[in-house]
Amino acid sequence: MMVSLAQDVEYAVTNGDPAARRVMLLRMTDLFVDTAERLGQSQLSAFETVILKLSQSVETAARAALSESVAGIANAPRSVVRDLAYDADAAVAGPVLSRSVQVAEGDLIRIAEERGQDHLQAISRRRSLSERVTNVLVSRGDGAVLRTVAGNDGARFSPQSFDTLASHGADDPDLKNILLLRRDIPAIHIDHLVETAKARVSRKLGDEFGGEAAAVAVSRAARAVAGESISLQEAAVAVDGWLAGKGARHPEEADLVAWLAEGRVMEAIVGLSRAAAMPAEMVLSAYQGAHSDPLLFLIRSLRFGWGTFKAFLISKTGKEPPAEEMRGAFEAFQALSVATAQRVVRFTAARDQLQKAG
Numbered sequence: 001m002m003v004s005l006a007q008d009v010e011y012a013v014t015n016g017d018p019a020a021r022r023v024m025l026l027r028m029t030d031l032f033v034d035t036a037e038r039l040g041q042s043q044l045s046a047f048e049t050v051i052l053k054l055s056q057s058v059e060t061a062a063r064a065a066l067s068e069s070v071a072g073i074a075n076a077p078r079s080v081v082r083d084l085a086y087d088a089d090a091a092v093a094g095p096v097l098s099r100s101v102q103v104a105e106g107d108l109i110r111i112a113e114e115r116g117q118d119h120l121q122a123i124s125r126r127r128s129l130s131e132r133v134t135n136v137l138v139s140r141g142d143g144a145v146l147r148t149v150a151g152n153d154g155a156r157f158s159p160q161s162f163d164t165l166a167s168h169g170a171d172d173p174d175l176k177n178i179l180l181l182r183r184d185i186p187a188i189h190i191d192h193l194v195e196t197a198k199a200r201v202s203r204k205l206g207d208e209f210g211g212e213a214a215a216v217a218v219s220r221a222a223r224a225v226a227g228e229s230i231s232l233q234e235a236a237v238a239v240d241g242w243l244a245g246k247g248a249r250h251p252e253e254a255d256l257v258a259w260l261a262e263g264r265v266m267e268a269i270v271g272l273s274r275a276a277a278m279p280a281e282m283v284l285s286a287y288q289g290a291h292s293d294p295l296l297f298l299i300r301s302l303r304f305g306w307g308t309f310k311a312f313l314i315s316k317t318g319k320e321p322p323a324e325e326m327r328g329a330f331e332a333f334q335a336l337s338v339a340t341a342q343r344v345v346r347f348t349a350a351r352d353q354l355q356k357a358g
Helices: 002-014 018-038 041-055 060-070 078-085 090-099 105-114 117-124 131-140 143-150 159-169 173-180 187-209 211-226 232-246 253-261 265-276 280-288 293-301 306-317 323-335 338-357
Strands: none
Touching: 018 041, 018 060, 041 060, 041 078, 060 078, 060 090, 078 090, 078 105, 090 105, 090 117, 105 117, 105 131, 117 131, 117 143, 131 143, 131 159, 143 159, 143 173, 143 232, 159 173, 173 232, 232 265, 232 280, 253 265, 253 306, 265 280, 265 293, 265 306, 280 293, 293 306, 293 323, 293 338, 306 323
């Protein structure tokens, strides 16, 4: 079979027909994707030779489609992935730069040093990034790249990179908020951001409204950046800035649990509202209610686990409720189906909208 395919490839490459090469590349890519998990080394090598030869003789759109197809495959041909990663067009390089485990660290560093911001943005979204790679991203990246890499929980930063990020964060509120949600940011940088925010707000409002207004605003800013108790509106700014940096629409369940563990209750409430696509005020009302049923329905409707519901319950008092109360909450969680919870949440949201409209 491979001999026949090799002959077809040679014909497609040498006859100069772009359509034939494109069709053959698609055929070989589909075959590789379907069989990748079962291929031995000799078969992988055969695919590597054929796909590389074809991919270097097709147009950009076909190369971009190939990159998208192989980016998530653990044993994708290394030479093919490397060739795609070095492509000057980010539409081709982007998928493998963001997702392929076959791109070596040395190649990531070289590409980050030589290519433009679109390539850097793709690299900044990788599942994990070493300090050597983030050093280049932080030194060369624009604001969008800095926000993305700062919001990447799998990125590791050197002290120098944290210095640079904190310096940019002093003038970029979104980056500042993203940095303050990182669990590994050194305390010295939190202090720096607090002082910078205080000075900036004080100067601006002092000039416009006088000392009293400036004092109030400075206190509010300091609480927000220091992770102390902040308002729902301040939390919304922080969470939305963090999401923008990650390029995500809502936090993951694990993010909410982590924020609760760190005492960032308002951020967790805003995050829950973004996940549920509901107003933050409505979620806050469910959280603050005397009974936990509204919060239960909301969390269950998102298919979140018992651990998340428990974390929200504990955050309300700062300690775990009595064993009997916790057992009752667990039984209620187990008894409530996701479908029922979703129906109730939809009905409640629609009712509230009608009441506001009326």
